[in-house]
Amino acid sequence: MKKFNVGLQLYSVRESMEKDFEGTLTAVRDMGYEYVEFAGYFGKSSEEIKEILDRLGLKCVSVHQRLDFFDKDPTAGINYLKNFGVKYVVVPWHDKSKLAGGPGWEETKETFTKYAKLFAENGMILGYHNHDFEFEKFEGKYLHDYLFEAIDNDIFVPEFDTCWLKYAGLAPESKIREYAGKVEIVHLKDFYCESFAGGPVYDLITTDGKDGGKKPTKEENKFEFRPVGYGIQDFKTILEACEESGTETVIVEQDKTSLGMTDLESVKASREYLKNTFGI
Numbered sequence: 001m002k003k004f005n006v007g008l009q010l011y012s013v014r015e016s017m018e019k020d021f022e023g024t025l026t027a028v029r030d031m032g033y034e035y036v037e038f039a040g041y042f043g044k045s046s047e048e049i050k051e052i053l054d055r056l057g058l059k060c061v062s063v064h065q066r067l068d069f070f071d072k073d074p075t076a077g078i079n080y081l082k083n084f085g086v087k088y089v090v091v092p093w094h095d096k097s098k099l100a101g102g103p104g105w106e107e108t109k110e111t112f113t114k115y116a117k118l119f120a121e122n123g124m125i126l127g128y129h130n131h132d133f134e135f136e137k138f139e140g141k142y143l144h145d146y147l148f149e150a151i152d153n154d155i156f157v158p159e160f161d162t163c164w165l166k167y168a169g170l171a172p173e174s175k176i177r178e179y180a181g182k183v184e185i186v187h188l189k190d191f192y193c194e195s196f197a198g199g200p201v202y203d204l205i206t207t208d209g210k211d212g213g214k215k216p217t218k219e220e221n222k223f224e225f226r227p228v229g230y231g232i233q234d235f236k237t238i239l240e241a242c243e244e245s246g247t248e249t250v251i252v253e254q255d256k257t258s259l260g261m262t263d264l265e266s267v268k269a270s271r272e273y274l275k276n277t278f279g280i
Helices: 010-019 021-031 046-056 074-082 105-121 143-150 162-167 172-178 235-245 263-278
Strands: 005-009 035-038 059-064 088-091 125-129 156-161 185-188 190-192 203-205 211-214 224-226 249-252
Touching: 005 010, 005 059, 005 263, 010 021, 010 035, 010 263, 021 046, 021 263, 035 249, 046 059, 046 074, 059 249, 074 105, 088 105, 088 156, 105 125, 105 143, 125 143, 143 156, 156 162, 156 172, 162 172, 162 185, 162 190, 172 235, 185 235, 235 263, 249 263
Parallel strands: 005 035, 005 249, 035 059, 059 088, 088 125, 125 156, 156 185, 185 249
Antiparallel strands: 190 224, 203 211
16 A cells, blocks of 8 residues: 555644643654644744754644634735645635535635635645535535535645545545545544434634534434544545545544543554554
């Protein structure tokens, strides 16, 4: 199997990051992660983040970042991220009412196109991280696909979250192959549940990377996030699709800890599974 770059979405260890920023990144590096994806910057300056990443030998290929981060001073926001090597600026969540069929759809197209072009001019790419609701249909087509028909895919790419694809009732590997050539980064996320497509079971991330509330239907379908390899996902099939489709970096994410593990224990278990099972 291809030797993918392996990264960690730092939202997975946000509590540890809050307590000990550099110590947590050191632990993540020592587990064998080569890349990180930020979701919030824990009060650190761009220069501080660059210095720590460089010293630890970590690379930041992408961040989860709401676009209002750039509204006040787009140049400052872009420079903040460019300084520590960010290539993909990924929208982590977008209000369903602002997708196709909703009152905010035209605004979304305008805003995403504006920032996709701005990032492209600065050597970065706008990305979109899905949840499950983007795979509801409007007039026979997935909400997700309207986005990628409306905006030039040379400057706008998906970051597929394999958990939410499967939870929505799709085969993650099929959607990855459908977007072959545009899926350089993919989220590997495992879970367990007994009923699919049962509504929101996730926390929403606010601008500063903190929990923004949830709708607790997870108890109804026995939903639980798991370390990679500990749930119901078929990662062999997913990684084969990634290899065929040109994915360069796979990013581990676990929204909540489970199985009695701490956040660091969970992401270590995920890293060991990928190394021991697939040699990556």
